[in-house]
Amino acid sequence: MSDALIREARAALKRAERVAVLTGAGVSAESGIPTFRGAEGFWRSYRPEDLATPQAYARDPILVWEWYAMRFEIVTNAQPNRAHGLLAELEQEKHLTLVTQNVDGLHKRAGSKSVLELHGNITQSRCESCGYLDGLEPGFEIPPHCSRCGERARPNVVWFGESLPQATFQNAINAFADADLALIIGTSGVVEPAASLARLAKEQGAYIIEINPERTPLSSAADTSLPMSALEGMTVLMAGDERV
Ligand code: NAD
Ligand code: ZN
Numbered sequence: 001m002s003d004a005l006i007r008e009a010r011a012a013l014k015r016a017e018r019v020a021v022l023t024g025a026g027v028s029a030e031s032g033i034p035t036f037r038g039a040e041g042f043w044r045s046y047r048p049e050d051l052a053t054p055q056a057y058a059r060d061p062i063l064v065w066e067w068y069a070m071r072f073e074i075v076t077n078a079q080p081n082r083a084h085g086l087l088a089e090l091e092q093e094k095h096l097t098l099v100t101q102n103v104d105g106l107h108k109r110a111g112s113k114s115v116l117e118l119h120g121n122i123t124q125s126r127c128e129s130c131g132y133l134d135g136l137e138p139g140f141e142i143p144p145h146c147s148r149c150g151e152r153a154r155p156n157v158v159w160f161g162e163s164l165p166q167a168t169f170q171n172a173i174n175a176f177a178d179a180d181l182a183l184i185i186g187t188s189g190v191v192e193p194a195a196s197l198a199r200l201a202k203e204q205g206a207y208i209i210e211i212n213p214e215r216t217p218l219s220s221a222a223d224t225s226l227p228m229s230a231l232e233g234m235t236v237l238m239a240g241d242e243r244v
Contacts, residue, residue, distance in 0.1 A: 001228075006224070006226070006236060009209050009224035010237055012209070013181060013183075013209070015181075016094065016179075017094065017180055018094070018095045019095070019097075019182075019183065020099065020172075020175040020179035020181075020182045020197070020206070021097070021098045021182070021183045021184075021185065022099045022101075022172075022176075023087075023099070023101065023102060023107070023185045023186055024100075024101045024102065024185070024187025025037075025101070025102060026186020026211075026212060026213075026229075026230055027081075027084065027087075027100075027106075027230040028081075028102055028104050028106055028186075029186065029230070030229060030231050031078040031081045032078050033075060033078050036048055037188055048160070049160060051063070051064055052064075052157070052159050052160055053159050053160045054161060057159070061154075062142060062143065065142045065143045065155070066142060068122060068155045069140070069142060072136055072138075072140075075103075075104045075122055076138060078104070078106065079109075080106045080107070080109050081106075081231055082234070082235070083230035083231045083234045084106050084109075084110035084112070085110050086239070087107065087110070087234065088107070088110045088111035091112055091113060091114060096114060097114050097116065097171070097172070097175035097179075098112050098114055098116070099115075099172040100116070100118065101187060102117075102119070103120055103122040104121075105121050105122070105123050117168065118158070118165070118169060119157055119164075120155075120156045120157035121156055121157070122155060123136055124156035125140075125154065125155060125156060126154055126155070126156040127148065127151055127152075128153060128154055129146065129149055129151035129152075130146060130151065132147070132148040132149070134153060169193070172197060173200065176197040176200045176201040176204075176206075177200055179201050179206045180207065181207045181208075182198055182201035182202075182208050183211070184198050184208065184209070184210045184211070184212075185210075185211045185230050185233065185234075186211065186212060186230045187218075188212075188216055189217045189218040190217065195217070195218060198218050198221060198222075202221050207223050207224075208221060208223050209223065209224050209225075209226065210222040210225040210226065211226045211230055211233030211237075212226075212227070213227055213228060213229055
């Protein structure tokens with residue numbers, strides 16, 4: 001990673017007026033929330049394709065809810081980290097839209113306002129009958145029931161094989177099509193169609209910065225790919241490490 005590239009990325013960010021951000025599980029790794037595919041990922045002991053699908057839920061709703069209850073507990077005990085915080089600060093300076101694949105709600109807890117949650121939010125249940133969203137409380141009953149109509153509720157997340165919430169995704173497309181600069185942080189880039197947002201911004205001439213300790217399918221499309229954690233990368237870009 002050359003200092004010149006870091007300086008170039010920093011200058012591009014400074015110049016940009018409209019910024020679109022896409023975050024994945026990596027941005028929350030330093031808050032102690034495991035990624036699915038990382039070394040400490042859930043997928044080791046629980047294969048997500050066996051749990052995060054409509055079929056799994058139809059087969060064994062209690063098992064699926066127990067997995068979500070375990071993840072709910074991790075998320076509610078976690079705190080946003082400095083990478084979430086710096087993204088909230090960036091929103092004060094730019095016209096910024098933050099699109100996230102995360103279901104942990106940490107961007108909002110860090111103070112970001114313009115957040116599009118593509119995959120829902122693990123701290124809510126959604127009624128299977130009327131669609132009402134309830135906030136889950138620690139120790140919630142399994143399975144939870146709708147506070148409005150009393151029917152069973154499911155996790156308010158997008159499962160494998162389900163489509164994204166259309167209006168939310170359309171807003172994400174608009175933000176990336178409109179951006180001068182796109183920041184792609186901590187996503188493996190294999191979950192479509194979210195990953196295609198980066199390519200869309202690129203096609204529209206945006207400057208692309210990726211932050212990820214590993215190379216991803218998006219790395220070659222990025223103008224600058226910072227091989228760093230979300231926290232290091234955001235610090236280098238924003239807090240201004242004066243050595244480079
Ligand atoms: P992923 O688990 O597929 O990939 C995570 C990426 O983060 C990897 O590319 C990895 O190299 C990178 N990474 C690991 N540590 C990092 C760090 N400290 N800083 C920056 N990057 C780091 O996650 P994904 O691509 O976001 O998609 C998988 C799906 O899993 C998503 O749909 C999401 O809904 C779900 N998920 C969400 C959470 C959460 O809400 N926190 C956690 C796990 C999985
Ligand atoms: Zn209901």
